[in-house]
Amino acid sequence: MLSLDFIRNNKEKVLQAAKNKGRQVDLDKILSLDDQRRKLIQQAQVLREERNKLAKQGKPHSGEGSVRGRQIKEELKKIEDDLTKIQTQLDSLVSFVPNVPLPEVPISKDATGNKEIRKWGKIPRFDFKPKSHIELGQALDLIDLERGAKISGFRGYFLKNEAAILHFALFFYVFNKLIKKDYLPIIAPAVIKSLSLFGCGQFPWGEQDTYKLNDEDAYLAGTAEQPVTSYYSGEILNEKDLPKKFVAFSPCFRKEAGAYGKDTKGLYRLHEFWKVEQVIIAKNNIEEAKKLHEELQANCEEILQDLGLPYRVMIMCTGDMGEPQMKKYDTETWMPSRQAYGETMSNSIMGDFQTRRLKIKYRKKDGSTEYCFSLNNTALASPRILIALLENYQQKDGSILIPKILQELVGFDKIKNEITTL
């Protein structure tokens, strides 16, 4: 959420940003509502002041004071009702104003405007017809999509045998790696309240992509970003404790409401997956935030390099970034069956967009307070990463090699070309 002051003083900038992100906002309406709001607040304040003065005289029960008191009560009631209406309307409109991208972000309507900034690794050349992870999964009894659909529904899956072990080992490996870099390990709840979802900017835009439970205010998180960024909501942190770096693990649930017919086969687009996420709560300083953003980026690239998976890094253009974001890198990993890079990590600077909604501040040395900045990047999401892992490492004999770094953890160095029952 942007502050009304910022909107007022940067009207053109905000308007342009919304346009570049393909969003419509009515800033004139917002500013005029804000004017009305402030007038009403002033009127209410004057009345309350008078009421307080009368009350302090301590006149009991009847007399002139109580007559005026009753008048004030009525006038105040009317003003407060008007104010509530305007405030509600204003809050709703402001909550829809997207964040302003940084100057270096390419301006474009859609994904075609994303720019590749870096590439790593060699795309494997197979001297045989490589299988997709679906075929491999079936041949080696690693993935059961049929029974997944039978039991869980569309996009359901079972991971079995070595794939199940690999899935676990990847999380553990990545978790430990980031702990060694002084990220605080945290396991986050997946059942969360709308506060978190609104605070992170998932709502109001992404409601149709979020599972709502039957309880009054309970949703399934789409990412640990939501619970973990909200962790300090309503709190004031100490400047000396910033930045707070988390490595968070949680299940993730997504309805994929807008994705019917997209990536319907295999492990690419699922309703339910697990993820290790990096989350940072930082000072309100864009230069520092950019450094941390690069750190988050370096971490996820290091993970792909450890795993020996070829990838490229994209800077996302205005039209392909979310509303809360100021700058975003997507890291895409090579997936042979797609003959393309597929998104595996997403790294964003949110500025104070989320922290303003969540009311996360920090106290500076001079005693004043300011909204924090928030950032987050995937560390590893599985099963999606298994696509790259299984497909890139497959061998002519039908087996699949395991990256060195995981071998000790999983207890084998290859998935043999035979159905194993572990």
Next chain:
RNA sequence: GGAGAUGUGCCGGAGCGGUUGAUCGGGCUGGUCCUGAAAACCAGUAUAGUCGCAAGGCUAUCAGAGGUUCGAAUCCUCUCAUCUCCGCCA
């Protein structure tokens, strides 16, 4: 799921209709003293909104939302959270 209790500032803990944003104690920050430290003493120590160039004023906030009243931390209703006991259960 059933029964009961409780929710006050960074923490502990008063207050139970009328200058209470809130006694007091602790903590924290600054200062005095001291070779240094401790102790002691002095001062300061919430957040948000709003008006103002500023100094500063005003308003709101005692879990949250409503209500009663001229006036609410104090009374009423609902919600939420926590604790204890029973039941169930990884």
